[in-house]
Amino acid sequence: MEFFLEPFGFEFFRNGVWAALMVGTLCGLIGVFIVLRGMSYIGHGLSHAAFGGAVLGYVINLNFYVGAGIAGFLAAVLINQLAKGNKIKSDAAIGIVTTAFFALGVALISRVRQFTKSFDAALFGNILGVTTVDLIIIGVVLILTVLAVFFLYKPLLFSTFDNEAAKVFGIRTELIQLVFSLLLAMSIIASMNVVGVTMIAATLVIPASTARLLTDSFSRMLIISAGVGAFMGVAGMFSSYQFDAASGATIVLCGAFIFCVVLLFTYVREKIDTHQHMHRHGGVAHSHPHHHDGEHEHTHSGHTHKEPDTHSHEHPHGTEYHSHEKEKGPAK
Amino acid sequence: MIRLKDVSAGYKKNPVLTHLTLEIEEGRFAGIVGPTGTGKTTLLKTILGSHKVHGGEVMVMGKPVRSLTPGSIGYVPQLETVDWTFPVTVEQVIMMGLFAQRTYWPWPSRKEKIQVHALAEKLGVDQCLHHHIRDISGGQQQRVFLARALISNPRLLVLDEPTSGVDIKTQHDVLHLLQSLNKEGITILITTHDLNAVASHLPWVICFNKTVIAQGKPDDVFTEEILGKTYGGDLAIIRHDGHLLIAHNAKNKHNH
Numbered sequence: 001m002e003f004f005l006e007p008f009g010f011e012f013f014r015n016g017v018w019a020a021l022m023v024g025t026l027c028g029l030i031g032v033f034i035v036l037r038g039m040s041y042i043g044h045g046l047s048h049a050a051f052g053g054a055v056l057g058y059v060i061n062l063n064f065y066v067g068a069g070i071a072g073f074l075a076a077v078l079i080n081q082l083a084k085g086n087k088i089k090s091d092a093a094i095g096i097v098t099t100a101f102f103a104l105g106v107a108l109i110s111r112v113r114q115f116t117k118s119f120d121a122a123l124f125g126n127i128l129g130v131t132t133v134d135l136i137i138i139g140v141v142l143i144l145t146v147l148a149v150f151f152l153y154k155p156l157l158f159s160t161f162d163n164e165a166a167k168v169f170g171i172r173t174e175l176i177q178l179v180f181s182l183l184l185a186m187s188i189i190a191s192m193n194v195v196g197v198t199m200i201a202a203t204l205v206i207p208a209s210t211a212r213l214l215t216d217s218f219s220r221m222l223i224i225s226a227g228v229g230a231f232m233g234v235a236g237m238f239s240s241y242q243f244d245a246a247s248g249a250t251i252v253l254c255g256a257f258i259f260c261v262v263l264l265f266t267y268v269r270e271k272i273d274t275h276q277h278m279h280r281h282g283g284v285a286h287s288h289p290h291h292h293d294g295e296h297e298h299t300h301s302g303h304t305h306k307e308p309d310t311h312s313h314e315h316p317h318g319t320e321y322h323s324h325e326k327e328k329g330p331a332k
Numbered sequence: 333m334i335r336l337k338d339v340s341a342g343y344k345k346n347p348v349l350t351h352l353t354l355e356i357e358e359g360r361f362a363g364i365v366g367p368t369g370t371g372k373t374t375l376l377k378t379i380l381g382s383h384k385v386h387g388g389e390v391m392v393m394g395k396p397v398r399s400l401t402p403g404s405i406g407y408v409p410q411l412e413t414v415d416w417t418f419p420v421t422v423e424q425v426i427m428m429g430l431f432a433q434r435t436y437w438p439w440p441s442r443k444e445k446i447q448v449h450a451l452a453e454k455l456g457v458d459q460c461l462h463h464h465i466r467d468i469s470g471g472q473q474q475r476v477f478l479a480r481a482l483i484s485n486p487r488l489l490v491l492d493e494p495t496s497g498v499d500i501k502t503q504h505d506v507l508h509l510l511q512s513l514n515k516e517g518i519t520i521l522i523t524t525h526d527l528n529a530v531a532s533h534l535p536w537v538i539c540f541n542k543t544v545i546a547q548g549k550p551d552d553v554f555t556e557e558i559l560g561k562t563y564g565g566d567l568a569i570i571r572h573d574g575h576l577l578i579a580h581n582a583k584n585k586h587n588h
């Protein structure tokens with residue numbers, strides 16, 4: 001017990017844990033959209049651009065958040081413009097723009113050596129680096145994000161699923177896109193001091209990917225991802241303190257560990273927990289290996305009974321129904 | 333129902349539609365046919381108001397399409413463009429058809445749930461409402477996206493290639509379902525590559541190749557001359573017992 005409580009005696013650690021908890025939740029929420037849209041590249045790119053801006057800002061005596069914010073915003077606009085032309089794909093555009101910003105930051109740091117120490121935090125994350133101002137900024141961004149995800153749930157879901165169709169169905173996709181880009185940029189800049197530029201992309205992607213393994217529901221994916229993010233943030237902070245390692249690295253390592261455990265768990269569940277029996281989808285009875293979680297009704301040949309929800313099928317259903325084996329009787 | 337006047341639209345360096353004029357009457361069940369890449373999808377998106385026009389006028393139900401209330405036109409995208417790994421259930425997909433109503437509360441109301449269940453029952457997909465969209469058959473997938481388009485009670489329904497990527501039985505079912513919806517008074521516009529399905533199921537056809545080549549009943553439009561103009565030749569038309577059959581013309585030798 002003391003092992004867990006002892007570090008709480010230090011204010012810097014309490015700040016660090018609060019920051020990691022909020023950053024983890026934030027990245028968990030935003031990460032769901034990043035993962036489902038297949039744009040992990042953007043998280044990586046924007047954070048690197050913001051770093052360049054932060055260093056430049058430092059040199060000309062600007063506040064960290066102002067420098068990072070301006071650079072992040074500029075990079076986002078540039079990427080958009082470059083990718084609009086047909087010749088350059090957006091991944092290349094992101095690569096060029098953001099690495100250029102990052103290179104500028106690195107060049108400035110190596111020129112003026114005495115900065116190196118304080119920018120370690122921005123690169124790899126630092127438990128000591130969290131100030132009260134940081135906490136307030138992270139808190140505000142988290143609240144804004146939670147509110148946006150709650151009240152814009154429907155348009156966010158639709159435009160993430162199918163942006164073209166969403167537009168036809170009357171969703172203001174451009175507005176939604178803009179709101180999301182702003183949230184993403186704010187999240188990245190707010191997370192930078194805790195997780196570090198080099199680790200942000202992973203912090204965004206790991207919780208969401210873990211959640212995706214565990215559920216087939218969008219809303220549950222948001223909740224699980226936020227939870228996994230919060231947990232890996234706190235666990236990472238402890239490890240950072242105990243092993244005296246950069247917090248960004250320990251947070252990502254904790255996340256990667258959780259991901260592996262879940263991956264193993266789902267694999268084993270697939271192998272052990274799948275069963276096969278006749279059941280119906282729509283009008284036709286068929287049978288194939290599947291498993292259940294959650295409440296659901298299953299209609300078997302002859303009787304109906306409550307059975308858990310999500311079907312995870314071992315083979316995709318093509319255009320035809322087929323059945324493989326005789327009914328083995330009711331499950332469980 | 334639909335009136336395009338002198339419409340030009342397209343992409344950078346690729347003006348797909350130029351000075352296009354087209355009128356489609358209310359109550360039609362019309363199929364647009366034409367070779368790949370000639371602008372059928374672009375035309376549909378223009379009619380739906382989701383594609384910017386450079387010039388001309390797009391009127392749907394007597395109003396400029398962009399001023400219509402969202403949900404006035406039902407739309408079923410080409411199923412090949414759907415992300416089947418996305419974590420949504422059948423019920424959630426159908427529910428999306430109501431999102432245009434712009435309520436900010438994330439949970440569906442009781443009334444909306446009842447509405448979705450009733451429509452799902454009508455289209456025969458009520459049994460799989462809680463299934464992931466990947467875990468149902470191709471025919472059911474088509475019906476689910478059809479339900480999403482119909483949930484807002486549109487008077488015009490637009491489908492992009494509802495007959496592609498499904499087997500012949502499913503294709504048959506979908507077309508008959510559309511026929512019965514058309515009988516209920518919904519104007520329907522589809523694109524397709526299957527000329528024989530059009531000939532045997534649709535009362536109206538529009539031959540399209542960058543511009544409207546001809547429109548009318550399949551019997552009148554499917555002539556060697558018009559199809560030659562649309563596809564650039566080598567199609568034979570076989571008439572048998574009042575049925576139309578379009579085939580590749582094997583008599584003409586050609587080099588591949």
Ligand SMILES: Nc1ncnc2c1ncn2[C@@H]1O[C@H](COP(=O)(O)OP(=O)(O)OP(=O)(O)O)[C@@H](O)[C@H]1O
Nearest residue numbers: 343344346348366367368369370371372373374375
């Ligand atoms: N997003 C886009 N950007 C640039 N050009 C495009 C885009 N979408 C389509 N095009 C081009 O516009 C032309 C018309 O495309 P469209 O998709 O409308 O054809 P289509 O008749 O629907 O073809 P298909 O039968 O293969 O579906 C094509 O030459 C295509 O390459």
Ligand SMILES: [Mg+2]
Nearest residue numbers: 372373374492
């Ligand atoms: Mg098309």
Ligand SMILES: [Zn+2]
Nearest residue numbers: 279281290311
């Ligand atoms: Zn099944």
Ligand SMILES: [Zn+2]
Nearest residue numbers: 286287288322
């Ligand atoms: Zn099967």
Ligand SMILES: [Zn+2]
Nearest residue numbers: 300305330331
């Ligand atoms: Zn049973």
Ligand SMILES: [Zn+2]
Nearest residue numbers: 277292298331
């Ligand atoms: Zn079962």
Ligand SMILES: [Zn+2]
Nearest residue numbers: 504507508533
């Ligand atoms: Zn038929």
